[in-house]
Amino acid sequence: MSDNADIWLWLVMVMKPNNPRLHKILADCGYNAAKAGVVIRDGRDPSLTSGEISRAKAVRLGTVREFASFCEKAGVKIVSFESENYPSLLKKIKDPPAVLFVLGNERGLNGSPILTVVGTRNASDYGKKAADYLVKPLAKAGTVIVSGMASGTDRAAHLACIEAGGRTLAFPGCGALETHPAESDDLKKRIIESGGAVISELLPDAKATTWYFKRRDAIMSGISHGTLVIEAGEKSGSLVTADCAKNQGRELFAVPPHDITSESYAGNAFLIRSGAVSACGASDIAEILKKKNIGAGFVEMLEKPVISVKSEEKSAEIPAKEAHAAKNSVNIPDDLSETEKTIVKALGEGPETTESLMEKCGLDYGTAIEAVISLEMSGLISRRNDGVYFLG
Known part of the structure; x- marks a missing residue:
């Protein structure tokens, strides 16, 4: 480690991670670790506790380097605020972590679109399908997916990203060497083996504590360009992240x-x-990021080539695949629900929006959305960037 990395590590060993007094001292010193270290070592800040002053005297350079050696042997990288690998977006939040401990690949935390995905641990089938449906195309197009490594929605998001060949980052409510919940140990291994990482500002062997989760949520949203809520009840913790x-x-x-x-x-x-973007497809997310000039190039990977097709009523820009489907007879699989069969039959007559399908098929919004997502995931229908559905 460099001398500055030693100082950053000394700061969190003395003051402990997520310490409001450390954040204040760093801010007062312009996030200059050396200056902050002198203030703490000499006890110059009146807010310092007696325990912090005692640790400042007890923690020596040798102790810091012993801890750094322990981290290295365990495969944990130490990414300080000054490191080139420190996420640039995270520096912009209130009280950014002084140090991140990374188990896995610490590179690539900058430069790609990053999306945090959250939701209930008791995810419904619809929620799991939605996570898979939205995450996979984004991950294939280069979006880094962030989640909390919990069961339910988190697990569905991480796995969808891995299965799509993408990179996913997990932010558990514990240290990087701990596993919480315990049953996510297999997921943790898959995340690391796929080129992702498990990241925490807590010391690597820190246990999960309920008081820390709100802070963890702020880091998850802070490292990302956007946050996607898959499934959340009225009092869901996912609303904290949102x-x-x-x-x-x-x-x-x-x-x-x-x-x-x-x-x-x-x-x-x-x-x-309250103004959140309704995410009915990956393109809904990609287009918003594109407007913000975030990963402008990757959006095109979600788009389909189009050809001009004229009908008796109007001329429209329709993808080649869509135009072909509209001209052929419809083969409706027997294993579809009655609602799905009705939608497939309607799309056999031509492309439709969700609203026009609702009117044509006599469906409410929730029923229509659930059916079209199921049909799209099965490959029977596709969705254009403008929200129009078609067969194929």
């Missing part, structure tokens, strides 16, 4: 409820009413 994203000036997306009476999607409905 609130952090909003306060940090980041983009906020939410999956529309499949049932407007569902309590498990009350949080999503609230977010959409």
